[in-house]
Amino acid sequence: MKHEKSRALFARAQALIPGGVNSPVRAFRSVGGEPFFVERADGAFLYDVDGNRYIDYVGSWGPMIVGHNHPGVRAAVAEAIGSGLSYGAPCPAEVTMAETITRLVPSCEMVRMVNSGTEATLSAVRLARGATGRQRIVKFEGCYHGHGDSFLVKAGSGMLTLGVPTSPGVPAGLSELTTTISYNDFEEATALFDDIGGEIAAVIIEPVVGNANCLPPREGYLGHLRELCTKHGALLIFDEVMTGFRVALGGAQARYGVTPDLTTFGKIIGGGMPVGAYGGRRDLMERIAPAGPIYQAGTLSGNPVAMAAGLAMLGLIQEPGFHDRLEATANVLCDGFEQAAREAGVPLTTNRVGAMFGLFFTDRKVDTYAGATACDTGAFNRFFHAMLDRGVFLAPSAYEAGFVSSAHDADMVEATLSAARDAFRVVAAG
Ligand SMILES: Cc1ncc(COP(=O)(O)O)c(C=O)c1O
Numbered sequence: 001m002k003h004e005k006s007r008a009l010f011a012r013a014q015a016l017i018p019g020g021v022n023s024p025v026r027a028f029r030s031v032g033g034e035p036f037f038v039e040r041a042d043g044a045f046l047y048d049v050d051g052n053r054y055i056d057y058v059g060s061w062g063p064m065i066v067g068h069n070h071p072g073v074r075a076a077v078a079e080a081i082g083s084g085l086s087y088g089a090p091c092p093a094e095v096t097m098a099e100t101i102t103r104l105v106p107s108c109e110m111v112r113m114v115n116s117g118t119e120a121t122l123s124a125v126r127l128a129r130g131a132t133g134r135q136r137i138v139k140f141e142g143c144y145h146g147h148g149d150s151f152l153v154k155a156g157s158g159m160l161t162l163g164v165p166t167s168p169g170v171p172a173g174l175s176e177l178t179t180t181i182s183y184n185d186f187e188e189a190t191a192l193f194d195d196i197g198g199e200i201a202a203v204i205i206e207p208v209v210g211n212a213n214c215l216p217p218r219e220g221y222l223g224h225l226r227e228l229c230t231k232h233g234a235l236l237i238f239d240e241v242m243t244g245f246r247v248a249l250g251g252a253q254a255r256y257g258v259t260p261d262l263t264t265f266g267k268i269i270g271g272g273m274p275v276g277a278y279g280g281r282r283d284l285m286e287r288i289a290p291a292g293p294i295y296q297a298g299t300l301s302g303n304p305v306a307m308a309a310g311l312a313m314l315g316l317i318q319e320p321g322f323h324d325r326l327e328a329t330a331n332v333l334c335d336g337f338e339q340a341a342r343e344a345g346v347p348l349t350t351n352r353v354g355a356m357f358g359l360f361f362t363d364r365k366v367d368t369y370a371g372a373t374a375c376d377t378g379a380f381n382r383f384f385h386a387m388l389d390r391g392v393f394l395a396p397s398a399y400e401a402g403f404v405s406s407a408h409d410a411d412m413v414e415a416t417l418s419a420a421r422d423a424f425r426v427v428a429a430g
């Protein structure tokens with residue numbers, strides 16, 4: 001593979017953009033090497049500026065659940081841009097979007113559109129604080145909820161990758177209001193609530209953690225948090241930026257049958273355009289301005305082009321059997337990874353939840369942050385590069401979930417596994 005053009009672009013980028021990237025996880029810092037620059041994307045493939053093609057399991061970090069450049073989404077965007085790009089006044093597609101989200105996720109009785117997952121989570125927490133009159137929030141070690149100040153405490157994703165789980169620049173007075181506990185630990189949650197339950201405005205959780213690899217909830221864990229929150233008057237916020245519309249049409253709350261008070265969504269509902277949303281109980285959402293006093297706003301929120309893209313995508317994923325097919329793809333892929341690793345003598349276990357998956361270089365089952373961070377990241381990094389060299393793009397960090405889309409067909413999965421058989425031998429060779 002040639003990489004000259006990407007290298008030249010990265011050199012130019014590094015001179016002017018911090019780290020050469022507009023979001024840290026793109027920089028390959030933890031796996032080493034340099035990122036490729038994308039010229040175009042189509043279906044399950046990314047094509048870089050040097051003419052290399054990659055089967056893509058990042059999917060723009062989530063939104064590309066129907067594959068890149070889907071003709072249905074593209075047509076909706078093309079039609080929308082013919083009518084202008086932004087109005088600063090309400091448009092019909094915003095209403096259709098609200099109707100669609102509230103129908104697919106019934107716990108969201110009302111919804112507000114924003115422009116990113118970060119905006120969604122920080123707005124939801126402001127609402128929780130405003131509604132409860134309490135200040136403390138509880139999050140889980142290794143969960144990432146965007147880069148709002150309150151969340152940059154023992155966070156996952158790029159924070160975990162770069163080994164800076166708590167960011168400088170967050171006022172101590174604010175980070176002290178964020179309490180972090182261990183995901184999937186029933187007793188720790190109970191003990192915390194017994195101790196300070198009356199101070200807690202909200203518990204925010206990735207119901208399936210996707211920012212510390214891929215960690216499914218233990219049986220009954222989300223229900224346990226639901227009970228604790230209800231008992232102590234705290235709100236339960238599911239951050240479904242990653243799991244929403246992915247682990248089931250109705251998200252993790254549908255898959256696990258647990259109803260949060262508020263839910264945050266992100267990129268996936270924009271079909272690739274910058275979008276987020278938060279929604280929940282009507283009595284809570286009616287406290288948001290201008291219906292109520294808690295302020296939250298956005299010049300570009302409900303953007304007509306983004307709404308068109310998102311509605312087209314949400315239409316496609318409602319096809320009967322859509323999520324079952326994705327889950328089947330993820331299963332074939334992960335079974336294949338495990339078998340290829342076994343044949344090469346490399347310890348590997350996988351987690352899959354619907355269209356999300358995680359690879360763990362260990363022979364133990366992993367469903368905790370401690371378990372995820374105890375895996376062999378050196379082995380992952382070698383595997384990542386061996387796969388990239390063979391035209392397969394996995395997230396460039398051992399701590400990010402992978403995604404399959406409806407564009408990943410059986411041939412692409414087999415091509416991926418063929419690459420993996422070689423790549424595990426590279427890992428085994430050390
Ligand atoms: C679970 C979760 N919440 C929030 C975010 C933040 O979203 P954004 O990057 O769109 O701000 C992300 C990922 O980025 C995420 O994975």
Ligand SMILES: NCC(=O)CCC(=O)O
Nearest residue numbers: 023025061157210211400
């Ligand atoms: N799992 C991490 C993300 O989805 C975030 C992507 C980014 O920050 O660029």
